[in-house]
Amino acid sequence: DGGITQSPKYLFRKEGQNVTLSCEQNLNHDAMYWYRQDPGQGLRLIYYSQIVNDFQKGDIAEGYSVSREKKESFPLTVTSAQKNPTAFYLCASREASPSNQPQHFGDGTRLSIL
């Protein structure tokens, strides 16, 4: 079955440590997205990518980094510069066209601070 796989499901970060969240899709979608979800705040866009080797900052990119070396993969690194990383992280993807295509989501990664 086609879908979006996020791993790990749970992740713990020590102070000063960078951690990387994986997102893989086999839907052949061009566009991919990373969101952060905090209680009562909905979803906030961290980074997005429309094509391989290209990505743009979203609304809350500070303290995060991404890469898009392959169409199917869009890993997110939470750096030590992100002072409040505890949240639920969601990856999404969509077909590039037509522009009204909905986003499809993975099952998320919950990141906590040790």
Place this chain on the structure above:
Amino acid sequence: AQSVTQPDIHITVSEGASLELRCNYSYGATPYLFWYVQSPGQGLQLLLKYFSGDTLVQGIKGFEAEFKRSQSSFNLRKPSVHWSDAAEYFCAVGPYYGGATNKLIFGTGTLLAVQP
């Protein structure tokens, strides 16, 4: 600026009762509108979407939504709620920037509880 408001943070309904979840948006043109559902610890699942045409759209799991341009609303409805509908529901607006971005703006969600 584009925005989405879900006025109800938490709603409790009895099983078998009807349901309406409110969504209001602010946008300069006809937006793309979506409703998603999220079970605890899971990702978001698309319930339905509106782009154009018939203002009453049908979705999965027996849900429907009606686009009302005059009220800037896109409320989600279900005639008879099942216990398995307990989840968090998100309304989203998709501005169209003329490219492939399709950035979505999400509401803060409505948490639905179902009483037996």
